[in-house]
Amino acid sequence: GESVGLHLPTLSVQEGDNSIINCAYSNSASDYFIWYKQESGKGPQFIIDIRSNMDKRQGQRVTVLLNKTVKHLSLQIAATQPGDSAVYFCAENIHPTPLVFGKGTRLSVIA
Amino acid sequence: DSGVTQTPKHLITATGQRVTLRCSPRSGDLSVYWYQQSLDQGLQFLIQYYNGEERAKGNILERFSAQQFPDLHSELNLSSLELGDSALYFCASSVAPETNYGYTFGSGTRLTVV
Numbered sequence: 001g002e003s004v005g006l007h008l009p010t011l012s013v014q015e016g017d018n019s020i021i022n023c024a025y026s027n028s029a030s031d032y033f034i035w036y037k038q039e040s041g042k043g044p045q046f047i048i049d050i051r052s053n054m055d056k057r058q059g060q061r062v063t064v065l066l067n068k069t070v071k072h073l074s075l076q077i078a079a080t081q082p083g084d085s086a087v088y089f090c091a092e093n094i095h096p097t098p099l100v101f102g103k104g105t106r107l108s109v110i111a
Numbered sequence: 112d113s114g115v116t117q118t119p120k121h122l123i124t125a126t127g128q129r130v131t132l133r134c135s136p137r138s139g140d141l142s143v144y145w146y147q148q149s150l151d152q153g154l155q156f157l158i159q160y161y162n163g164e165e166r167a168k169g170n171i172l173e174r175f176s177a178q179q180f181p182d183l184h185s186e187l188n189l190s191s192l193e194l195g196d197s198a199l200y201f202c203a204s205s206v207a208p209e210t211n212y213g214y215t216f217g218s219g220t221r222l223t224v225v
Contacts, residue, residue, distance in 0.1 A: 034213050043113065043201050043216030044154070089153060098144055098167050099214060101154040 008087060010106040019077040021105045023090030028071060030092035034099065035064060035075045038087045047075070047088075077107075085109045114138060115217035117202050123223045129190040132220045134202030136183055142166065142205045143185040144214060145177055149198040160185055161207070192224045 013019045025033065031052040036044035050057045050064045050073075057064050063076040073090050087106050091099040114137035124130055136143050145157040147170075156169035160179035171177075174192075179185040189196060199221050203214035 036216075041218070043115070043203075043218045045113070045216070046213045049213055091154075098156050098159050098169065100156065101146075103153040 008104050008106045010108055012108045012110055013080045015080060015082060015109055015111050017080055019075075019080045019084065019107060021075045021077075021088050021107065023073040023075075023102050023105075025071050025073055025090065025092045025102065026100070027092060027094060028068070029094050030100075031095055032093040033064070033066060033073050034091045034093075035062075035073075036089045036091060036101075037084075038089065038104070040086075044089060080107075080109050082109045082111055113215050113217060115140075115202060115204050115215050117200075117217035117220050119220060120218065121221050121223075123225060124192060126192055126194060126224055128192050128224075129188065130192065130222065132187040132189070132200050132202075132222075134185045134187070134204075134217060136185070136202075136204030137215050140204035140206055140215070141183065142207060143179055143183070144203045144205070145171075145185070145187050146201045146203065147198050148201060148219070149195075154201065157187070189222070194224050197222055197224045 034049040035047040038044045048059045048064050055066050061078045065074045087104045089104045090102045093099050116135040118133045142161040144159045146154040157171040158177050159167040163179050174190050177187045199219045201219045203216045205214045
């Protein structure tokens with residue numbers, strides 16, 4: 001698929017374990033952050049977002065943590081499943097400029 | 112189906128040629144964004160249009176150009192193609208240019224320059 005050829009760091013996780021994907025963002029003025037998931041052969045798909053006035057947000061099986069002090073964003077996936085295998089991108093935004101994407105992390109789930 | 116339609120899905124062409132990539136945004140979205148994804152890079156922002164007008168420009172080469180038409184579909188034109196232009200090209204759309212609600216991406220066009 002399209003994302004297979006990307007030269008990215010890889011995180012391998014056992015099925016059922018929790019995954020933590022990290023992202024260092026670049027601009028301390030960024031006020032909005034998003035995590036995207038890109039499966040093979042597809043475009044990036046929105047997972048969860050967080051605004052700079054928050055430090056944690058939870059979704060279904062996913063949690064995003066924001067540490068503005070060190071410009072760090074993380075995505076936690078609970079009970080990782082084979083369907084979670086994909087490339088994960090963080091993106092930052094300073095309103096109203098377009099989203100700036102990080103390089104991505106490949107998550108590989110071992111059944 | 113995300114609602115953003117990109118055509119063609121695959122394109123193979125020779126160096127020096129010109130191609131046009133097409134994008135239809137999700138219904139109701141007025142803003143269109145083009146991103147390039149190559150092997151060693153993440154998603155690199157190229158250009159943004161809102162309601163027919165260019166809104167923001169990123170790392171877009173002078174050989175590349177884009178436009179958004181009255182029906183809101185957008186085209187990305189790539190000319191004098193080089194081997195290094197081989198990449199995935201994604202279109203995304205959003206309701207408004209100042210939105211902080213994320214973008215909806217299409218499935219991309221894979222361009223191979225030989």
